[in-house]
Amino acid sequence: MFSFWAKSLVEKLITLFFISIISFSVVMLAPGDPSEIDPLNPKFTQEDIQRLRKAFDLDKPLPVQYYLFYKKLFTNELRSYKDNQPVLKKITERFLNSLPLFLVGTLLTWCLAFPLGIQAALRRQSLFDRSTTFFSYFFISLPSFFLAYVLIIFIVKVFNVPVIGLQTFGRESVSWWYLINDRIWHLVLPSVLSAIGGIAILSRYVRSQMLEVIEQDYVRTALAKGLPPDTVYYKHALRNALLPFVTMFGLTLPGLIGGSVIIESIFSWPGMGRLGYDAILARDYPLILSLNFIAACLVLVGTFISDLLYMVVDPRISLISESKG
Amino acid sequence: MEKNGSSVNLSAPQPEQELLLPQVSGLRDLWRQLRTNSLALWGLGLLSIFFFIAAAGLILTEGRQPIMDPEKVRLVDTLKPPLTKANESVLAPEDRPLFGIYLLGTDKLGRDVLARMLQGAHVSLLVGFISVGISVVLGIVLGALAGYSGYYVDSIIMRVVDIMLCFPSFFLILTVVALLPPSIWNIMIVIGLTSWPPIARFVRAEFLALKKQDFVVAAEALGLSKLKIMFVHMVPNAIAPVLVTATIEVASAILTESSLSFLGFGVPPPAASWGNILSDGKEFIFDAPWLFIASGTAILLTVLAFNLFGEGLREALNPRLRER
Numbered sequence: 001m002f003s004f005w006a007k008s009l010v011e012k013l014i015t016l017f018f019i020s021i022i023s024f025s026v027v028m029l030a031p032g033d034p035s036e037i038d039p040l041n042p043k044f045t046q047e048d049i050q051r052l053r054k055a056f057d058l059d060k061p062l063p064v065q066y067y068l069f070y071k072k073l074f075t076n077e078l079r080s081y082k083d084n085q086p087v088l089k090k091i092t093e094r095f096l097n098s099l100p101l102f103l104v105g106t107l108l109t110w111c112l113a114f115p116l117g118i119q120a121a122l123r124r125q126s127l128f129d130r131s132t133t134f135f136s137y138f139f140i141s142l143p144s145f146f147l148a149y150v151l152i153i154f155i156v157k158v159f160n161v162p163v164i165g166l167q168t169f170g171r172e173s174v175s176w177w178y179l180i181n182d183r184i185w186h187l188v189l190p191s192v193l194s195a196i197g198g199i200a201i202l203s204r205y206v207r208s209q210m211l212e213v214i215e216q217d218y219v220r221t222a223l224a225k226g227l228p229p230d231t232v233y234y235k236h237a238l239r240n241a242l243l244p245f246v247t248m249f250g251l252t253l254p255g256l257i258g259g260s261v262i263i264e265s266i267f268s269w270p271g272m273g274r275l276g277y278d279a280i281l282a283r284d285y286p287l288i289l290s291l292n293f294i295a296a297c298l299v300l301v302g303t304f305i306s307d308l309l310y311m312v313v314d315p316r317i318s319l320i321s322e323s324k325g
Numbered sequence: 326m327e328k329n330g331s332s333v334n335l336s337a338p339q340p341e342q343e344l345l346l347p348q349v350s351g352l353r354d355l356w357r358q359l360r361t362n363s364l365a366l367w368g369l370g371l372l373s374i375f376f377f378i379a380a381a382g383l384i385l386t387e388g389r390q391p392i393m394d395p396e397k398v399r400l401v402d403t404l405k406p407p408l409t410k411a412n413e414s415v416l417a418p419e420d421r422p423l424f425g426i427y428l429l430g431t432d433k434l435g436r437d438v439l440a441r442m443l444q445g446a447h448v449s450l451l452v453g454f455i456s457v458g459i460s461v462v463l464g465i466v467l468g469a470l471a472g473y474s475g476y477y478v479d480s481i482i483m484r485v486v487d488i489m490l491c492f493p494s495f496f497l498i499l500t501v502v503a504l505l506p507p508s509i510w511n512i513m514i515v516i517g518l519t520s521w522p523p524i525a526r527f528v529r530a531e532f533l534a535l536k537k538q539d540f541v542v543a544a545e546a547l548g549l550s551k552l553k554i555m556f557v558h559m560v561p562n563a564i565a566p567v568l569v570t571a572t573i574e575v576a577s578a579i580l581t582e583s584s585l586s587f588l589g590f591g592v593p594p595p596a597a598s599w600g601n602i603l604s605d606g607k608e609f610i611f612d613a614p615w616l617f618i619a620s621g622t623a624i625l626l627t628v629l630a631f632n633l634f635g636e637g638l639r640e641a642l643n644p645r646l647r648e649r
Contacts, residue, residue, distance in 0.1 A: 146621030
C-alpha cells in the first residue's frame with residue numbers, strides 16, 4: 001500500500017518537473033521580451049531596460065533563470081513584473097474570489113446533472129430522454145460568452161438587477177442584509193453560466209453509465225425476483241453507476257483556473273482566470289508561470305485524490321495489479 | 326472494401342459472433358446505422374448547409390474585387406439593423422453592398438455583417454480542419470508507435486501524453502497564442518499541438534488489441550517492414566474511434582478559436598471570424614444586438630452540427646450500442 005503511494009507520488013513529482021520545464025520554455029522562448037512592453041515610451045532608456053533585465057534575472061542564461069524562478073516561487077520571493085507585488089499573495093487574493101464561483105458552479109453541476117442523467121437513462125427513448133439529449137448537445141455547443149450576453153440582456157432588462165463585478169460599486173456601507181443580497185445576485189449569473197456546460201456533459205456521462213449498469217445481469221436478476229424497481233435502480237444499480245464519477249470529482253479541481261477565464265472576463269469578476277488573462281496581456285511572466293504551475297499541481301492533486309477515492313469506494317481495485325493505461 | 330468491412334467488426338468484443346454477421350461493406354453499413362439516428366442526420370444536414378455557406382463565402386468574399394467586400398468601411402452606414410437599405414445618395418456604386426441592402430446589418434465601421442459572416446465561415450472551417458488534421462496525424466503516428474513498439478517507446482510516449490493532459494489546455498493555448506505574433510496559422514498549430522493526446526490514446530488502445538490479430542501476425546511472418554504493417558495494414562483498422570474523436574475535436578477547435586477571438590487573441594483584423602464579430606459586438610449588446618446574435622448563432626449551429634454528427638458516428642460505430 002505504502003509503496004504504491006510512494007511510487008505514485010514520485011511519478012507525479014517527475015511529471016511536475018517536466019511540466020515546469022515545458023511551461024518555462026514555452027513562455028521564455030516565445031518571441032518578444034517583457035522589457036519591450038512599452039517600446040515607444042521616450043522615458044525608457046537603454047540603461048533602464050538593462051537595469052530592469054538585471055533586476056528580473058532576464059540577463060542570465062535560461063537554465064539559471066529557470067532555477068532562480070522556481071527557487072523564488074517556493075521561497076515566496078517571486079514578484080510580479082507589473083506592480084512588484086508578491087505573486088503568491090496576488091494569487092491567494094484572487095483564489096479566494098474565485099472560490100465561491102467555483103463552489104456554487106460545481107454544486108449546481110453535480111446536483112442537477114445526476115438526476116437528469118439518471119432519469120434520462122431510466123426512461124430511455126421517451127420524450128424526456130430525447131429532449132435532455134438534444135438540450136445537452138445544445139448547451140455543449142453553445143459558446144459560454146454568447147449565452148452570457150443573451151442572459152445579461154435578459155436579466156438586466158427584465159429584473160433590472162446589476163450583474164457585473166463582485167458587488168455593486170459604491171455601496172459598501174449599507175446594511176449587511178443588503179450586502180449579502182447584492183453579493184448573491186452578482187454570484188448567480190456567472191455560476192449558472194459556468195455550470196451549464198458541465199451539467200450538459202456530466203448528465204450525458206451519467207446517462208450512458210446508468211444505461212450500461214441497468215443492462216447487467218444482476219439488475220435483471222433483481223428485477224426478476226420481484227424487487228421493486230425503485231430499490232433495484234436507486235439502490236443497486238445507482239451505486240455501481242456512480243463509481244466512475246468519484247474519480248471525476250478530483251478532476252474538477254483544475255477548473256478553478258482554466259475554466260473561468262472567459263466568464264470572469266465578461267463579468268469583471270476579480271478571480272484567478274481574470275488574473276491570468278491580465279497577466280498574459282501584460283507579459284507578466286512570473287504570474288503566468290506560477291498560474292500554469294499551480295494549475296498543473298491542481299491536476300496532479302486531483303488525479304491523486306481520485307485514485308484514492310476510487311480505491312476507497314471500489315474494493316475490486318487491487319493495488320498490486322494497478323497498471324497505467 | 327474488405328478492409329473497411331473488418332474495421333467495424335474487429336472492434337466487437339466477442340469475435341465468435343462476427344461470423345454470424347452479414348457481410349456488408351463498411352461504408353454502406355455505417356450509412357445504414359447513421360440513417361436510423363435522427364440527431365446524426367440533423368447534424369449531417371446542418372454540416373452540408375455549413376459547407377455550402379463556407380464555399381459560397383470563399384467565392385464571394387475572396388480575391389481583389391470580391392462581390393461582397395467584408396473589409397469595406399462605410400462610415401455613413403454604421404450600426405444599421407438588419408434589412409436596412411444602403412445610403413445610396415452618399416455611397417458610390419462600388420461601395421454599396423450586394424443588392425443595396427444590408428441583410429444582417431452593419432457593424433460599428435459600417436462593414437457588411439453578412440459579408441463578414443461569410444468570410445468567417447471559411448475561416449472557422451479552416452481552423453477546425455487544419456488544427457484537427459495536425460492533431461490526428463500526430464495522434465495516429467505517436468499512438469501507433471506506442472501501441473506497436475511497446476517497451477520504452479510506449480512508456481515515453483504515454484508519459485508525454487500524461488504531461489500534456491496535465492496542462493490546463495485553454496489557459497496554455499491562450500498563453501502561447503498571446504505571446505506569439507498574431508496569425509491564424511499560429512492558432513491552428515497551437516490547437517493542433519495541444520489536442521492530440523486523446524487520439525494517441527485511442528490509437529494505442531486499438532493497436533494493442535490489433536497487434537495479436539492474425540492478419541498482423543501474417544504480415545509479420547511475410548517479412549513486411551514494420552512501418553508498412555503499422556501504417557498500411559493496422560491504421561485503417563484503428564481509424565473508427567479516431568474519426569469520432571476528430572469530428573468532435575473539430576467542434577471544440579471552432580469553439581476554442583472563437584473563444585480566443587472573443588478574448589482578442591484570435592484571427593487578427595481586418596480578417597473576420599465569428600468570434601471576432603461577436604467580440605466587436607459585445608460593446609453594443611443593447612444598441613446593436615444583431616452583431617452578437619448573428620455570430621453567436623452561427624457558432625452554435627456549426628459546433629452543434631459537428632457534435633451531433635460525431636456522436637451519431639460514435640453510436641453507429643459502436644457495436645455495443647447498436648441494439649439500443
